[in-house]
């Protein structure tokens with residue numbers, strides 16, 4: 072009896088906890104609220120506490136010359152307390168905000184031109200860039216015509232090139248000033264934003280890589296009131312829809328009790344609060360036969376950008392399932408046809424959302440969203456919409472501002488080196504894009520060239536009878552199996568190995584997807600790379616990688632264990648490399664530095680792998696993406712080359728090169744390949760030369776934080792090599808333990824690899840030979856020293872690299888490398904640098 076009573080109590084406790092659990096489900100790991108120029112913590116009604124930016128634990132501000140202004144007299148009492156002070160900058164200044172999590176974050180900027188006697192903030196003109204994404208360009212309140220507070224909301228990825236931090240750069244335009252009142256950085260839960268979405272007009276799904284940034288253009292609560300950050304777990308604002316209705320008389324608002332809203336099938340309150348789903352607009356003449364029209368909403372937007380359009384639905388009007396069926400149009404194009412919410416949710420009052428991507432072309436500056444009944448129907452006409460979000464997506468220039476053209480680079484009188492570099496990076500990036508698109512265009516224009524020999528992809532078709540009669544096989548796995556391509560693993564096997572893709576097993580994350588550590592049933596530890604199923608481009612790379620890896624077995628190449636393409640999955644299973652990428656052993660982590668001997672061994676291992684690729688297999692293979700993150704180490708520091716997603720078959724005997732669109736990673740790209748789009752094995756040799764330099768200097772190939780002449784390792788190192796003074800700038804950890812002869816041999820080898828013209832570069836075989844020679848020199852000198860020491864003999868000391876003179880203009884080294892470079896525990900590296908290709 073007592074038992075049943077306590078069970079009952081337990082039951083009551085559990086049931087009454089349910090709403091609490093729903094709300095406690097997501098706690099953002101980053102919730103940084105910064106009051107710029109504030110002097111004490113400001114607590115808002117919604118629970119947010121804005122801390123002053125100066126002395127903030129996670130906020131750095133440089134340079135230090137800035138001014139705080141405060142509102143004179145009493146500010147408008149309607150204004151947020153945040154808007155009573157601002158920080159003003161006379162020169163380009165940087166906020167560095169340290170986050171706890173990588174991944175996407177909300178970035179909210181509060182801007183209010185505080186009235187004050189010192190500066191006229193309304194006429195201030197400035198630009199803002201966050202983690203390389205241009206957010207504002209020549210922004211000014213006076214241009215805007217709006218004079219009160221402005222809240223700009225963005226989605227920015229933290230990770231990639233700036234792990235665990237958000238770098239916000241404010242740049243005043245010529246002679247003007249910049250200012251800011253408040254900054255919010257809040258983690259976005261995984262899965263909140265889609266990795267792909269259907270386009271309108273309908274076509275194949277559009278991939279949305281995580282480096283794409285967003286700006287909230289509109290977030291609307293149909294048929295309901297303003298929803299403030301109070302009622303949103305992520306402190307978002309939802310505005311009412313009346314002002315966007317094209318014909319207010321066409322719509323009628325419906326409201327139900329918010330607590331009646333159900334969250335099922337992976338939709339959570341983070342997607343939208345129940346306050347959004349509990350109100351809607353329906354057709355004003357609903358249920359009157361033959362009244363057929365659309366409810367339309369129009370939103371002014373900046374053209375020439377893609378927009379993510381998220382429609383929120385919840386059937387709060389029907390009495391039974393499957394009676395509400397309607398069409399949805401975006402920009403006069405059909406998005407959803409005869410859409411029945413309950414067929415998706417199987418319940419009434421259940422939250423549901425759908426994403427679309429629409430391009431807004433020049434000349435059209437609005438997004439038109441319409442819902443209306445289909446012509447053919449079994450039920451009285453009605454249509455509803457509960458909520459709508461329109462998010463501008465960053466363009467390939469990493470910009471969210473349209474007027475950003477050449478003047479972005481030109482008109483900014485450079486004020487600091489950082490800014491020059493940024494501009495250079497932008498312009499170079501843009502030039503690369505233009506070149507790539509031109510190359511791609513030319514490539515498309517001339518498809519007549521015989522390309523069968525250069526084709527990357529061996530068509531996976533089963534040949535029946537003579538070679539002309541090909542029978543395509545539906546599933547890649549079945550075809551691949553018949554070609555002997557590694558082991559086909561069941562999706563269930565992989566789920567088991569990775570504990571259903573447990574987040575705690577993630578080794579690395581990137582554009583392609585995630586890499587998990589797993590244990591197969593047989594006990595073998597593996598690395599599981601899971602691609603994003605919707606990515607079409609990913610699929611080509613997926614197939615290339617499997618085909619390439621299946622052909623290759625070598626001690627210095629990462630082996631393929633199997634793969635899975637069930638349910639459109641793209642999963643590749645490799646041997647697990649406990650040591651992770653070489654880069655991690657060089658900089659950006661707290662692993663112990665490798666000795667010179669170990670570094671030579673690693674380079675030799677990688678060189679053997681590449682040499683085998685170039686010469687060992689039946690056809691020569693060009694890796695195309697040689698870099699320190701694609702060289703993995705096992706637990707014994709044996710190096711293996713990984714990531715064959717971009718590999719190509721090399722030129723055949725009667726060809727000298729393969730023509731191809733430029734792919735690869737910035738900083739490692741062979742300049743000749745880049746100029747002429749002609750790929751040879753020597754392009755890998757060039758990239759390997761960059762790797763050698765990285766090994767020697769323990770710094771990234773490209774470090775934009777350094778002074779201009781040091782940004783590119785190849786250029787910078789060649790300078791020192793040509794002056795014969797390499798030893799002055801090598802990784803300080805090597806000082807005192809490197810034999811000078813060995814170092815010179817290594818430097819010479821790297822120099823030859825980096826030769827301007829492919830024909831002047833050595834083959835991987837030559838490189839290998841030279842590295843082995845460098846290792847011999849080092850080992851001989853060590854033996855000599857120890858022999859001499861044991862003989863208690865004052866040696867004729869070999870030329871050790873002893874003292875390092877700090878090289879001119881070089882003060883920035885290790886600290887800034889870490890600042891600007893990718894650190895990741897990723898094993899598969901293309902993941903580290905999805906933008907690099």
Ligand SMILES: *[C@@H]1O[C@H](CO)[C@@H](O)[C@H](O)[C@H]1NC(C)=O
Nearest residue numbers: 294295296311313323324325
């Ligand atoms: C709903 O409609 C009524 C009547 O048309 C209107 O008075 C009210 O303001 C509307 N409420 C909302 C939240 O739009």
Ligand SMILES: *[C@@H]1O[C@H](CO)[C@@H](O)[C@H](O)[C@H]1NC(C)=O
Nearest residue numbers: 295296297298299301302346
């Ligand atoms: C928001 O939440 C408060 C309670 O926290 C509630 O009283 C209010 O009605 C809610 N709804 C809206 C739309 O603000």
Ligand SMILES: *[C@@H]1O[C@H](CO)[C@@H](O)[C@H](O)[C@H]1NC(C)=O
Nearest residue numbers: 401402403404435437438439
């Ligand atoms: C949709 O069609 C209407 C009339 O047919 C036209 O006026 C409007 O410009 C179109 N809107 C869009 C976004 O294409």
Ligand SMILES: *[C@@H]1O[C@H](CO)[C@@H](O)[C@H](O)[C@H]1NC(C)=O
Nearest residue numbers: 363364365400403404441443
């Ligand atoms: C609703 O809008 C779409 C797209 O603009 C149009 O094709 C359709 O005819 C409209 N439906 C009605 C009933 O007016």
